[in-house]
Amino acid sequence: MKRFTRLFTTLDQTTKTTLKTKALAEYFITAPDEDKLWCIALFSGRRPKRAINATELRNLAAEQARIPLWLFEESYPIVGDLAETISLVLPPPTRDSDLPLSRWIEQLRAMTGLPLDERKAQILDAWDQLDTAERFVFTKLVTGGFRIGISRKLMTRALAQATDQDEAALALKLMGNWTPETTSYHDLIEKDDPRADGSRPYPFYLAYQLESEAKNLGPPADWQAEWKWDGIRGQLILRDGEHHLWSRGEELLTDRFPEFERAPDFLPDGTVFDGELLAWDDGPLPFATLQPRITRKTVSKKLLRDAPVSLLAYDLLEIGGDDIRHLPLKERRQCLETMLENAPPDSPVRLSPKLDFESWDALADTRATARTHRAEGLMLKRCDAPYLAGRKKGDWWKWKLDPLTVDAVMIYAQQGHGRRANLFTDFTFAVWNGNELTPFTKAYSGLSDSEFEEITRWVRRNTLQRFGPVRQVKPEHVFEIAFEGIQESPRHKSGIALRFPRMSRWRRDKPVNEANSLNDLKSLLKLYG
Amino acid sequence: MTDPVLTFTDRGIYCPAGDFYIDPWRPVDRALITHGHADHARPGHGRYLATHAALPVMRHRLGDITAEGIAYGETRQIGGANVSFHPAGHLPGSAQIRIEVDGYVWVASGDYKTTDDGFCEPYEPVRCHSFITECTFGLPVFTWEPQAKVAEEINAWWQTCVAEGKTALLGAYSLGKAQRLLSLLDPIGPILTHGAVEATNEILRTQGYALPETIHVTPDLDVKAQKGALVLAPPSALGSQWARRFRNPSTSFASGWMRIRGIRRRRGMDRGFVLSDHADWPGLQEAIKATGAETVYATHGYTEIFSKWLKEEGYDAHVLQTEFGDDGQSEEAV
Ligand SMILES: [Zn+2]
Ligand SMILES: [Zn+2]
Numbered sequence: 001m002k003r004f005t006r007l008f009t010t011l012d013q014t015t016k017t018t019l020k021t022k023a024l025a026e027y028f029i030t031a032p033d034e035d036k037l038w039c040i041a042l043f044s045g046r047r048p049k050r051a052i053n054a055t056e057l058r059n060l061a062a063e064q065a066r067i068p069l070w071l072f073e074e075s076y077p078i079v080g081d082l083a084e085t086i087s088l089v090l091p092p093p094t095r096d097s098d099l100p101l102s103r104w105i106e107q108l109r110a111m112t113g114l115p116l117d118e119r120k121a122q123i124l125d126a127w128d129q130l131d132t133a134e135r136f137v138f139t140k141l142v143t144g145g146f147r148i149g150i151s152r153k154l155m156t157r158a159l160a161q162a163t164d165q166d167e168a169a170l171a172l173k174l175m176g177n178w179t180p181e182t183t184s185y186h187d188l189i190e191k192d193d194p195r196a197d198g199s200r201p202y203p204f205y206l207a208y209q210l211e212s213e214a215k216n217l218g219p220p221a222d223w224q225a226e227w228k229w230d231g232i233r234g235q236l237i238l239r240d241g242e243h244h245l246w247s248r249g250e251e252l253l254t255d256r257f258p259e260f261e262r263a264p265d266f267l268p269d270g271t272v273f274d275g276e277l278l279a280w281d282d283g284p285l286p287f288a289t290l291q292p293r294i295t296r297k298t299v300s301k302k303l304l305r306d307a308p309v310s311l312l313a314y315d316l317l318e319i320g321g322d323d324i325r326h327l328p329l330k331e332r333r334q335c336l337e338t339m340l341e342n343a344p345p346d347s348p349v350r351l352s353p354k355l356d357f358e359s360w361d362a363l364a365d366t367r368a369t370a371r372t373h374r375a376e377g378l379m380l381k382r383c384d385a386p387y388l389a390g391r392k393k394g395d396w397w398k399w400k401l402d403p404l405t406v407d408a409v410m411i412y413a414q415q416g417h418g419r420r421a422n423l424f425t426d427f428t429f430a431v432w433n434g435n436e437l438t439p440f441t442k443a444y445s446g447l448s449d450s451e452f453e454e455i456t457r458w459v460r461r462n463t464l465q466r467f468g469p470v471r472q473v474k475p476e477h478v479f480e481i482a483f484e485g486i487q488e489s490p491r492h493k494s495g496i497a498l499r500f501p502r503m504s505r506w507r508r509d510k511p512v513n514e515a516n517s518l519n520d521l522k523s524l525l526k527l528y529g
Numbered sequence: 530m531t532d533p534v535l536t537f538t539d540r541g542i543y544c545p546a547g548d549f550y551i552d553p554w555r556p557v558d559r560a561l562i563t564h565g566h567a568d569h570a571r572p573g574h575g576r577y578l579a580t581h582a583a584l585p586v587m588r589h590r591l592g593d594i595t596a597e598g599i600a601y602g603e604t605r606q607i608g609g610a611n612v613s614f615h616p617a618g619h620l621p622g623s624a625q626i627r628i629e630v631d632g633y634v635w636v637a638s639g640d641y642k643t644t645d646d647g648f649c650e651p652y653e654p655v656r657c658h659s660f661i662t663e664c665t666f667g668l669p670v671f672t673w674e675p676q677a678k679v680a681e682e683i684n685a686w687w688q689t690c691v692a693e694g695k696t697a698l699l700g701a702y703s704l705g706k707a708q709r710l711l712s713l714l715d716p717i718g719p720i721l722t723h724g725a726v727e728a729t730n731e732i733l734r735t736q737g738y739a740l741p742e743t744i745h746v747t748p749d750l751d752v753k754a755q756k757g758a759l760v761l762a763p764p765s766a767l768g769s770q771w772a773r774r775f776r777n778p779s780t781s782f783a784s785g786w787m788r789i790r791g792i793r794r795r796r797g798m799d800r801g802f803v804l805s806d807h808a809d810w811p812g813l814q815e816a817i818k819a820t821g822a823e824t825v826y827a828t829h830g831y832t833e834i835f836s837k838w839l840k841e842e843g844y845d846a847h848v849l850q851t852e853f854g855d856d857g858q859s860e861e862a863v
Binding site: 012013014015065067068070071072074075078079080081084085088089136417420421422449 | 668669670671672786788789790791792794795797799800831834837838841
């Protein structure tokens with residue numbers, strides 16, 4: 001654990017990518033194989049299962065720290081992380097331990113199934129032999145929420161450096177269904193068998209937001225335009241008579257979307273599609289309809305009926321078992337269209353249409369109609385580009401619609417946590433409803449650190465009332481709230497709910513009485529809801 | 530029931546029997562000042578009273594003030610109140626102020642830390658009936674490692690910087706923390722200082738506080754010639770134009786807030802050292818217990834949480850709204 005904690009601390013202490021890569025590569029050279037494998041697993045989102053639930057863990061930590069639970073709970077939002085809060089309140093350890101990372105994880109895994117008291121005793125025993133930094137790492141593992149700011153790409157690059165392998169080939173090896181329990185470091189990394197796992201997806205190619213005007217991209221004929229759908233990205237894999245559905249976060253979704261069970265009946269084996277999962281019934285349904293399909297693990301008949309899902313396929317990565325990512329988009333698109341030509345009309349895999357355009361101006365007009373197609377804007381893809389791995393600039397661009405905006409009055413404020421502990425960052429906004437201010441949304445991002453600091457000072461001096469951590473403040477500041485969509489919502493007092501609300505501007509120039517009204521929101525709802 | 534010894538007004542903590550204020554935040558006729566930090570020693574008062582050791586820095590910062598000095602432990606009668614100043618261990622010259630009226634004793638702590646840093650006058654507990662305590666770090670997540678361990682970390686970082694050909698840029702508030710750090714460094718190269726730090730250094734040196742040799746960074750100083758240097762500056766200077774002259778910097782910040790990972794990351798420095806001039810959670814408990822006070826007023830920090838905790842511990846505890854440490858993480862408050 002000491003070596004891994006040292007790595008973690010080094011990664012945490014620097015903001016420079018080169019130093020992070022160097023530290024990781026060094027770890028991959030010096031650590032034992034079992035530890036390396038777990039390190040790769042952790043940094044690619046393969047976390048061990050939670051050994052104890054969070055409530056039990058809080059109770060245990062508070063008890064051990066000899067503080068009442070409420071005091072622990074008050075400290076938690078200020079620290080912003082449960083495992084960190086625990087590591088900070090516990091009394092100093094009385095012993096020391098040299099156990100490697102893999103052994104600690106083994107112990108954690110062996111814990112599942114043990115009676116609660118036994119699990120508690122083991123966790124207390126562990127805390128007592130780890131220092132603050134080691135405890136933090138250990139407790140992160142206990143809570144099953146090991147996430148730190150290391151991208152998988154960075155980890156892969158470091159591993160490529162350490163093992164002298166090609167980064168892209170290594171990235172492919174790391175995809176898919178493996179866990180440290182089902183493979184070894186040697187089998188996963190050192191052996192040369194890229195297709196050992198039939199369910200293995202390809203790394204997704206991710207687009208950047210368009211940075212300048214579309215016309216700077218060059219001749220329109222070099223580009224393919226599609227709707228940018230408002231669903232979730234997915235890869236559908238048909239291999240060995242089976243099908244597998246992966247999310248972009250590399251979550252296996254196969255069981256949640258039984259619609260695709262039929263796919264092998266009319267689509268050839270050895271095929272991989274990239275596309276967007278949408279709730280679809282003769283056309284796209286709102287994102288809110290898709291939501292329960294993503295979150296619920298069991299799919300009832302009613303849910304299947306109310307929220308049928310299709311994959312809007314826009315790329316083909318494998319055909320006849322061959323990886324065709326190196327082919328230009330034009331050719332991949334041709335294959336994709338041919339493949340779906342004879343699919344039945346109710347196929348769960350549909351072709352995401354190409355939007356033909358003669359000029360960038362004409363395409364801009366098309367883009368302006370995106371909301372009526374329930375799209376977020378357009379995707380622009382270079383016709384002669386291969387399918388790359390990860391986020392690369394140049395060939396794929398998102399050309400999103402400008403967000404909708406309203407000017408709203410801040411009425412409540414709450415402190416943030418983590419990086420924003422001690423700053424007021426979570427605000428509730430209201431619009432006019434006659435002479436009253438009706439709250440309609442919360443937002444917590446979009447301002448700079450210095451703006452947050454300024455508003456924090458203001459909140460401290462202008463608090464009217466406190467409700468626990470929430471402060472009611474003088475209705476004095478107007479903010480422009482940007483959002484991507486608007487929906488009816490009987491759960492909210494205002495009757496509406498926004499999608500991705502954030503503060504786009506502090507309207508210091510606007511007096512409170514010039515903020516928008518609930519009627520303004522209702523007309524937006526009529527237009528775009 | 531007699532009148533309270535101290536009352537709380539919108540100008541600050543007030544003593545009716547002696548007609549004076551303690552660390553007031555609006556101009557008053559007579560102000561007793563615990564220490565020179567800007568949230569406690571503000572300009573515009575008629576007369577100031579502070580420890581002899583605190584006055585030089587206050588005069589430097591506040592300019593031409595009418596001020597009188599007092600020795601630690603010396604008792605002075607002001608109106609119907611007996612007043613004395615006692616070491617708070619926060620920074621050189623810092624004091625807790627004891628006020629006695631008709632046998633009732635109150636102590637206003639100002640800012641304090643209970644551990645001896647080997648540099649400023651160490652904290653001394655003062656018995657009282659009512660205690661006004663700061664609680665900047667009044668949460669159980671704030672406990673400090675021994676100073677020697679933090680000093681070791683800082684010195685090790687400096688050595689690594691030298692080995693890697695980097696300039697070590699250490700951010701610390703210019704009054705108090707910077708000088709405490711100077712007393713902890715094992716010089717393996719020259720120590721360069723920002724003007725704000727150096728001004729305080731000079732004053733404290735004249736007062737007789739022992740500080741290692743430092744070099745003031747002036748426009749004509751050739752910083753490239755200063756091999757293996759450590760630079761000590763207020764944190765705000767580290768991100769400014771001023772710091773650009775140092776090539777290949779490694780930045781760090783010494784503060785109690787560095788205990789929290791999120792805050793460390795927000796600061797965007799390469800390193801964060803957990804070193805505070807305020808009492809940590811155990812220090813606060815220990816200090817309050819040592820006063821023997823029954824009534825405790827919490828100010829300057831997590832007042833609501835801290836006073837709730839004290840109530841559960843059996844104290845008659847209250848929140849006191851002040852304008853000290855107004856913005857939780859101002860350089861002043863750490
Ligand atoms: Zn202070
Ligand atoms: Zn203060």
